Amino acid sequence: MSILIDEKTRVVVQGITGRMGAIQTMHMLKAGTKITAGVTPGRGGSQVEGVPVYDCVEEARAEQEINTSVLFVPASVAEESCMEAVDAGVKLLILITEHIPTHDTMRIRAYARSHGATLIGPTTPGVVTPGKCKIGIMPTHLFTPGPVGIISRSGTMSYEMAGLLSTEGIGQTTMVGMGGDPVVGTSLVELLELFQKDPETRVVVVHGEIGGTQEEKAAVFIRQKMTKPVIAYMTGKIALEGSRMGHAGAVFVGQRGAMENKIKAFRETGVPIAESPGEIAVLVRKALKI
Amino acid sequence: MKEIGVFFSSSLLFILPEKDKAMIFYEHEAKRLFKEKGVSIPQGEVAKTSAEAAEIARKMGKPVVIKAQVLAFPGVGAGDAQTAGSPEEAGRVAEGLLRKSYNGQQVSEFLVEEVLPVQKEIHVAIRVDGAAGAPLVMASLERLSDLDEEAKASAKVASSHADPFLGLKSHEARKLAKALGFTGDSAGKLADQVHRLYKVYAAWSALAAGFNPLIMTPDGNFFASGAFLEMDDSALFRFPQFRDLSLSRILDPLAREGKTIGVTYVGLEGDIGVICTGAGIGMATVDLISKRSRPANFLETGGGITEKQMGEVMRLVLKKAGLKGVFLNMYGGINPIHEGAKGVVKVIREDRVKIPVVAKAIGNFQEETWKILEEGGVTVIKTIPTDQAVEELFKRLGK
Numbered sequence: 001m002s003i004l005i006d007e008k009t010r011v012v013v014q015g016i017t018g019r020m021g022a023i024q025t026m027h028m029l030k031a032g033t034k035i036t037a038g039v040t041p042g043r044g045g046s047q048v049e050g051v052p053v054y055d056c057v058e059e060a061r062a063e064q065e066i067n068t069s070v071l072f073v074p075a076s077v078a079e080e081s082c083m084e085a086v087d088a089g090v091k092l093l094i095l096i097t098e099h100i101p102t103h104d105t106m107r108i109r110a111y112a113r114s115h116g117a118t119l120i121g122p123t124t125p126g127v128v129t130p131g132k133c134k135i136g137i138m139p140t141h142l143f144t145p146g147p148v149g150i151i152s153r154s155g156t157m158s159y160e161m162a163g164l165l166s167t168e169g170i171g172q173t174t175m176v177g178m179g180g181d182p183v184v185g186t187s188l189v190e191l192l193e194l195f196q197k198d199p200e201t202r203v204v205v206v207h208g209e210i211g212g213t214q215e216e217k218a219a220v221f222i223r224q225k226m227t228k229p230v231i232a233y234m235t236g237k238i239a240l241e242g243s244r245m246g247h248a249g250a251v252f253v254g255q256r257g258a259m260e261n262k263i264k265a266f267r268e269t270g271v272p273i274a275e276s277p278g279e280i281a282v283l284v285r286k287a288l289k290i
Numbered sequence: 291m292k293e294i295g296v297f298f299s300s301s302l303l304f305i306l307p308e309k310d311k312a313m314i315f316y317e318h319e320a321k322r323l324f325k326e327k328g329v330s331i332p333q334g335e336v337a338k339t340s341a342e343a344a345e346i347a348r349k350m351g352k353p354v355v356i357k358a359q360v361l362a363f364p365g366v367g368a369g370d371a372q373t374a375g376s377p378e379e380a381g382r383v384a385e386g387l388l389r390k391s392y393n394g395q396q397v398s399e400f401l402v403e404e405v406l407p408v409q410k411e412i413h414v415a416i417r418v419d420g421a422a423g424a425p426l427v428m429a430s431l432e433r434l435s436d437l438d439e440e441a442k443a444s445a446k447v448a449s450s451h452a453d454p455f456l457g458l459k460s461h462e463a464r465k466l467a468k469a470l471g472f473t474g475d476s477a478g479k480l481a482d483q484v485h486r487l488y489k490v491y492a493a494w495s496a497l498a499a500g501f502n503p504l505i506m507t508p509d510g511n512f513f514a515s516g517a518f519l520e521m522d523d524s525a526l527f528r529f530p531q532f533r534d535l536s537l538s539r540i541l542d543p544l545a546r547e548g549k550t551i552g553v554t555y556v557g558l559e560g561d562i563g564v565i566c567t568g569a570g571i572g573m574a575t576v577d578l579i580s581k582r583s584r585p586a587n588f589l590e591t592g593g594g595i596t597e598k599q600m601g602e603v604m605r606l607v608l609k610k611a612g613l614k615g616v617f618l619n620m621y622g623g624i625n626p627i628h629e630g631a632k633g634v635v636k637v638i639r640e641d642r643v644k645i646p647v648v649a650k651a652i653g654n655f656q657e658e659t660w661k662i663l664e665e666g667g668v669t670v671i672k673t674i675p676t677d678q679a680v681e682e683l684f685k686r687l688g689k
Contacts, residue, residue: 020594020624027654076527098592101525102418103495106454109423125623137593137624139653142674154570156621163652163674180569182420182497209573212420235573238558238580239588246554246569246590248524249420276578276677 002129002174003149003194003201004092004120009133010065012057012090013038014073014081016048021072024096024137025049028070031134036064057088068092070126070135078122079104086115094135095121095185102248105183112185119185123247124177125155136177138162146171148284149195151188152207153180153214154247157235160277161205168281170288173201180209180247188214189221196226203229203287205280206271210236211249211257219265229287232266233274234259316359318401320517327489330513334403340388344381346402347374356383359399360392361539373405394541406515409508412470414484415441415500416452416491425452425491429466429484433502458488476510483512495525544587544609551602553591560584562683563607563616565600565634567591567625571676575619578680583689586610593624600633608643615646617683618668619676622653631659635666646686650679 011028015021016038026049029035035051037060044055054060057069069085071078071093078100085093093112100108100122112119120127126136130143137155142163150172152158158175165172176191178184188206195201204226208215215232222230236245236252237259244251252258266273272287274280315323321331333350336359337343347354357371370387374380380402387397413434419426428434428441428449435441442449448469452458463481472480483504491499502516526532540546548555554569558576564585566572572590579585589607591599607616618634620627631651638647650671651659660670669686671679 024624075524099524101495101528102497102522103454103492103525106418106423106425110454113423139621139623142652152570154568154573155623156566156568156572156619157570157574159621159623159653160571160574160674160676167674182418183423184420187421207570209570214420217421233574235570235577237573237577238585239573240556240558243556243588244523244554245556245573245588246592248522250569250573276675277574278675278677281675 001198001200002132003191003198004118004127004174004176005068005129005133005135007132009034009068009135011035011135012060012064012066012069012085013051014057014069014071014085016040016051016053016072017043017046018072022048024072025051027140028134031140032131033133033135036066057085057090061088061090066090068094068135070094070096072096075100079108082108082119083111086112086117091117093117093119093185094124094126095119096124096126096136097121098123099248100181102181102183105181109183109185120176121179121185123181124179125152125158127174127176129174130172138175142166143175144171146173147200147202147288148172149198149201149204150175150207151178151191151195151204152176153178153209153249154207154235157207157233161207161233161280164277164281165284168285170281170284173198178214180249182212182249188218192218192221192226192230196228201228203231203284205284206230206232208232208234208262209247209250210239210245210252210259210262211247215262216265219269219271222271223269230271231274231280231283231287232271233277233280234262315519316361316399317357317517318359318399320519321514323494323519324487324490324514324517327493328486329483329490329517330511331517332403332406332513332515334401337384337400337402338398340381340384343384343400343402344377347380348377350404353405354380355403355405356380356387357401357403358387358390358392358397359401360395360397361541406505406513407507408505410506411503412480412506412512413501413503414487415498416488417498419451422451424454425458426450427452427458427462427466427484427488429470431470452488457492458485460485463488476506479510479512480504480506483514490519494519495522495528496520497522544606547606548589551599551606553589553599553603555606556588557610558585558587560586561612561614562586562687563610563613564619565589565591565603565607565616566619567595567621567627567630571619571621574676575617575680578677579617579683582684583687586613591625595625595627595630597629597633597636600630601637602633604634604637605641608637608641613645615648615683615687617680618647618649618651619679620649620651620653620659622651622655622659626655627651627653628655628658628662631662631666635662635668638666638668648679648683648686650676
């Protein structure tokens with residue numbers, strides 16, 4: 001088992017003819033992902049890496065089996081591209097694009113939710129269920145199948161966490177990049193809930209950072225609803241007040257978004273916090289009793 | 291992703307600005323933007339000399355408040371404001387303020403505003419509620435807490451989420467006014483100002499906008515005596531008029547150069563240069579270096595690096611005086627790190643870099659990347675945990 005994506009996932013790549021879309025389509029196909037179609041307005045009839053390209057998602061869905069869209073579109077058209085996928089009946093959207101205006105993201109999120117679609121991202125590395133399906137930009141070889149669920153606010157930290165676990169022979173059920181923006185489609189609590197329900201996931205590792213209140217809310221959820229162990233690793237401890245640390249959402253001003261609130265919330269819930277990436281593996285071993 | 295999206299990641303704000311990567315509005319500029327949407331602001335003009343300040347006060351023919359215009363930073367606050375009863379006094383006050391500096395900025399402009407009688411002060415803020423995925427409008431007769439959760443929970447704060455598509459509706463604004471105890475005409479006027487504030491927030495695709503405070507005069511009118519607006523970095527492509535201005539307002543020249551190259555540079559106090567290809571790993575790296583030493587900077591490239599850009603990034607980090615070493619932490623996911631590596635070693639060769647350069651590189655094209663870096667004299671770490679890589683760096687530096 002896994003969450004969100006598995007061997008039954010059939011993917012359309014929106015923005016497939018762009019440089020990034022084409023390269024990542026190649027990497028995803030190599031990882032075994034079943035990409036049935038690509039979409040770029042005006043490029044219908046062409047092919048990328050042998051994948052048929054359509055002018056719109058609706059046309060692609062009329063001819064191909066599609067249940068998930070991954071988007072590599074420019075930020076300026078992310079909103080309309082997501083709405084197009086939702087209107088065509090796609091129920092899972094993985095929005096890789098960075099630097100989308102927050103007002104646009106709020107509308108994308110609201111639109112997806114009101115139509116029963118799940119949005120992951122934006123500013124996400126994507127989602128990977130090792131050995132079954134990889135949707136996004138992560139280096140495939142760092143991920144291996146196993147019992148650990150990973151949720152990360154950062155692409156590069158998700159690679160580090162999965163990579164170091166894999167090196168020690170500890171695989172992952174699914175890794176979800178939650179996204180580093182102030183507004184994301186699916187929250188940390190919602191993702192924890194999915195991992196809690198997934199029978200194969202035995203431990204969940206969460207990478208959190210300064211900004212927002214996701215970690216504080218997660219701590220409440222973990223205390224009330226989680227029976228599986230959760231391990232946290234937090235970054236941004238030496239951030240400067242008011243400076244965005246690369247992610248649009250990674251900023252604190254006064255108490256707002258401050259690290260100490262998040263660490264306090266996890267500590268009070270009994271969530272072990274790794275002091276370094278290396279310590280994550282130690283804590284996971286302990287939780288798995290191996 | 292920056293090559294396919296419009297990449298310009300400045301942030302515009304004032305009152306709660308970012309030190310290193312913000313365009314900050316001066317108060318008088320923000321008020322002009324508010325006025326465009328029909329927010330009532332006190333009568334006022336900008337002066338650059340004490341003579342001009344006196345002249346504006348004379349023209350107004352009433353007591354004025356003279357506000358030094360400086361860019362406000364968190365925890366430091368804006369410049370002083372002083373009242374003056376006559377044009378002569380206005381000139382003297384301005385003269386005094388001209389000699390002052392705040393947070394390293396010499397005062398060179400004033401906002402000369404009419405002094406209005408205050409019956410009530412109303413604090414209003416519109417922020418993005420990340421958890422709800424919607425704008426949150428909060429209003430109170432007291433100063434609002436920094437913490438949205440705390441503010442929302444307070445009995446003294448009236449709040450309302452706005453629909454991301456439809457915005458704040460008039461009746462929602464009226465409900466807020468009523469919840470604060472306003473009735474009749476004054477409730478209607480207050481709701482109108484809040485509604486206009488929402489229009490400012492929406493028009494500029496802002497992360498935050500507010501009145502700090504809005505004042506009610508004894509005759510029942512409302513004026514924004516304090517106003518704030520925090521622009522969204524990511525929305526700047528829609529406002530090309532701010533593009534040059536936003537760069538000019540970054541005070542740290544290295545952060546400004548980073549912005550020009552298309553990366554995030556945050557200056558820190560130490561002597562180890564840091565280059566990372568992602569924000570998460572970048573934060574982890576500076577956190578870990580800080581345990582035993584001090585990073586000179588945080589630098590995150592985001593996705594889509596090139597040979598040329600990584601060369602520029604290397605030169606940027608090396609500009610900081612007194613560097614003892616440079617540490618690179620690179621992941622090849624969306625980034626072609628083998629291309630980036632070429633740019634790094636080219637700079638090492640051309641600029642005859644003598645300090646140790648240590649790089650961890652993992653991901654797509656890692657073997658090729660290692661070869662390029664090693665041939666260029668870089669110590670390469672081929673294992674994953676950043677803590678181990680940082681230990682190697684310390685060893686190399688004799689720490």
